[in-house]
Amino acid sequence: MKLAFIAFLLGQWISLSLPNTPRTPEGKPDLYAPSPKGYNGRPDFSGIWRVAASKYLFNITVDIGEAPFQPWAAELYKRRSDALGKDRPSERCIPHGIPDGMLVANSPFKIVQTAGEMVILYEEFNHFRQIFTDGRGFPPETSPSWFGYSIGRWDGDTFVAETTGFNDQSWFDDPGHPHSDALRVTERFRRPDFGHMTVEVTIDDPKAYTKPWSVKIPFNLLPDTELIESICENERDHAHIVGK
Amino acid sequence: MELRYDQSDVQASKRLAGRRGLFARANVAGISMKFGATVLFLLLQWVNVPLPNTPRTADGKPNLTAPVPRTSDGKPDLSGLWRNPDGKYLANIAADGIVVPFQPGAEALYKERQENFSKDRPSGRCLPHGIPDAMLVPATPFKLVQTPGVTLILYENQGRFRQVFTDGRDFPKQMDPTWLGYSVGKWDGDTFVADTRGLNDQTYLDDGGHPHSDAYHAVERFHRRDFGHMDMELTIDDPKAYQRPWKVTFHFELFPDNEIMESVCENELDWQHRVGK
Numbered sequence: 001m002k003l004a005f006i007a008f009l010l011g012q013w014i015s016l017s018l019p020n021t022p023r024t025p026e027g028k029p030d031l032y033a034p035s036p037k038g039y040n041g042r043p044d045f046s047g048i049w050r051v052a053a054s055k056y057l058f059n060i061t062v063d064i065g066e067a068p069f070q071p072w073a074a075e076l077y078k079r080r081s082d083a084l085g086k087d088r089p090s091e092r093c094i095p096h097g098i099p100d101g102m103l104v105a106n107s108p109f110k111i112v113q114t115a116g117e118m119v120i121l122y123e124e125f126n127h128f129r130q131i132f133t134d135g136r137g138f139p140p141e142t143s144p145s146w147f148g149y150s151i152g153r154w155d156g157d158t159f160v161a162e163t164t165g166f167n168d169q170s171w172f173d174d175p176g177h178p179h180s181d182a183l184r185v186t187e188r189f190r191r192p193d194f195g196h197m198t199v200e201v202t203i204d205d206p207k208a209y210t211k212p213w214s215v216k217i218p219f220n221l222l223p224d225t226e227l228i229e230s231i232c233e234n235e236r237d238h239a240h241i242v243g244k
Numbered sequence: 245m246e247l248r249y250d251q252s253d254v255q256a257s258k259r260l261a262g263r264r265g266l267f268a269r270a271n272v273a274g275i276s277m278k279f280g281a282t283v284l285f286l287l288l289q290w291v292n293v294p295l296p297n298t299p300r301t302a303d304g305k306p307n308l309t310a311p312v313p314r315t316s317d318g319k320p321d322l323s324g325l326w327r328n329p330d331g332k333y334l335a336n337i338a339a340d341g342i343v344v345p346f347q348p349g350a351e352a353l354y355k356e357r358q359e360n361f362s363k364d365r366p367s368g369r370c371l372p373h374g375i376p377d378a379m380l381v382p383a384t385p386f387k388l389v390q391t392p393g394v395t396l397i398l399y400e401n402q403g404r405f406r407q408v409f410t411d412g413r414d415f416p417k418q419m420d421p422t423w424l425g426y427s428v429g430k431w432d433g434d435t436f437v438a439d440t441r442g443l444n445d446q447t448y449l450d451d452g453g454h455p456h457s458d459a460y461h462a463v464e465r466f467h468r469r470d471f472g473h474m475d476m477e478l479t480i481d482d483p484k485a486y487q488r489p490w491k492v493t494f495h496f497e498l499f500p501d502n503e504i505m506e507s508v509c510e511n512e513l514d515w516q517h518r519v520g521k
Contacts, residue, residue, distance in 0.1 A: 014416045014418075016413055016416065018411065018413075019411060019412060020393075020411075092510065093370060093509075094508060094510060095403075095508060112389070112391060112394060112396060114389060114391050117389070119389060119396060119398070121396070121405055121407070126372070126404045126405060126423075126424075127403050127404065127405075127508075128396075128398055128403065128404075128405045130398070130503075132503075134295065134296060134297075135296055136293050136295070139292075139293070143505070143506075145505075145506040145508075146506060146508055147506055226416075227407075228420070228422075229422035229423060229424060231371060231372060231422075231423055232370075233369070233371060
């Protein structure tokens with residue numbers, strides 16, 4: 001698994017001096033400057049972010065030990081991880097899900113925050129996700145989907161996203177922590193300063209886990225750059241990787 | 245504030261979904277007569293969301309002829325869900341009788357694609373529709389999210405996005421060719437002008453297969469006429485493929501009180517089995 005190959009040739013991130021980047025006296029981005037404020041004086045999470053360590057993609061529970069699996073979920077996880085994550089959706093150009101779309105170290109993501117919503121633009125596969133803050137509630141019926149339906153709210157300076165309406169297809173990480181369609185994810189976004197963000201992800205899925213569990217994932221800002229386009233062109237090599 | 249969904253919304257959205265199915269069939273019909281196409285995506289159900297910023301008529305319906313909403317700096321706010329309901333443009337962007345000033349090579353390629361029913365078009369392999377045709381798929385609307393520094397185009401089709409930068413940056417000195425290019429926006433009065441370069445030569449301008457080269461420079465001029473209507477004039481400037489720049493104007497309708505759905509293309513490999521001439 002550690003030898004997982006790089007599925008994409010990485011183009012070159014561009015360097016551009018963005019007007020809203022706070023700078024040190026020598027002109028470098030000041031990553032410890034105060035976090036910017038957006039609508040209603042709350043922190044503005046807008047920017048390009050990258051997971052601080054790739055270990056989470058290789059095991060989302062790396063910091064907390066084993067997840068409180070239900071028996072079938074433990075069995076499925078063992079089968080998937082023994083097979084080195086073969087058959088994971090991303091090998092068929094299907095998005096990484098929540099949270100693992102944010103965990104791909106080679107592919108940052110961009111947050112664009114407005115009064116009405118937070119948009120997350122994933123460099124990987126050029127997909128996006130919306131978290132609505134315009135006062136709407138969850139719709140009475142949603143079709144199960146890869147990214148679910150997300151509603152955001154504020155808890156002080158913490159942005160809290162609640163997501164339901166998932167299908168049971170995405171994996172939490174590459175070795176295959178599973179979930180069911182009963183999944184409810186709560187993400188608590190904090191931006192303590194300009195260059196750093198943490199997202200505490202709580203997994204609540206009584207069909208797959210005996211109790212809710214949480215992981216806290218750190219992210220670093222990628223200043224003065226832009227996402228590059230990354231289109232998955234029917235990558236089919238990974239299916240040929242042979243596990244146990 | 246909590247927006248409430250009542251049962252009539254659900255019913256309305258079901259009706260809408262039915263209409264949407266019709267559009268999809270109508271859209272495919274244009275192709276299917278010629279191409280024998282299958283529907284590439286299972287159509288799910290749009291969610292009816294009574295949005296707080298929708299102006300309403302006395303009977304509570306969205307007022308599609310209300311004035312254009314504006315941002316705090318007085319510019320038109322293009323934000324919203326938009327759709328081109330007429331599938332003819334997806335089949336042929338020159339459908340309105342436009343004489344396309346092909347270069348000979350581009351004309352031959354177009355003819356070849358016409359004859360093989362565009363069986364190799366990128367969207368048949370889950371690769372992006374381009375500029376403009378990602379906006380022309382009647383069954384899948386797109387959403388504009390206008391912010392001071394960037395305007396996002398969120399395509400329901402394949403769940404992809406584009407960014408049009410308005411933070412003062414210029415084009416990068418070096419651009420790797422990409423499917424959706426690099427876009428910089430500016431205002432010309434009340435018209436938002438998106439200038440796009442850095443495109444690869446892979447996308448089709450429409451399903452019929454109007455080609456472009458990597459010299460393609462697209463200029464889209466968005467003009468929101470009122471709350472419910474927007475025009476976009478596209479200039480196709482591609483001297484390798486066309487003898488001179490040419491223009492097409494598309495009309496979009498707002499899709500009020502709605503949200504785009506997730507549409508993930510799952511390695512659709514059927515399209516390439518279609519057999520042309």
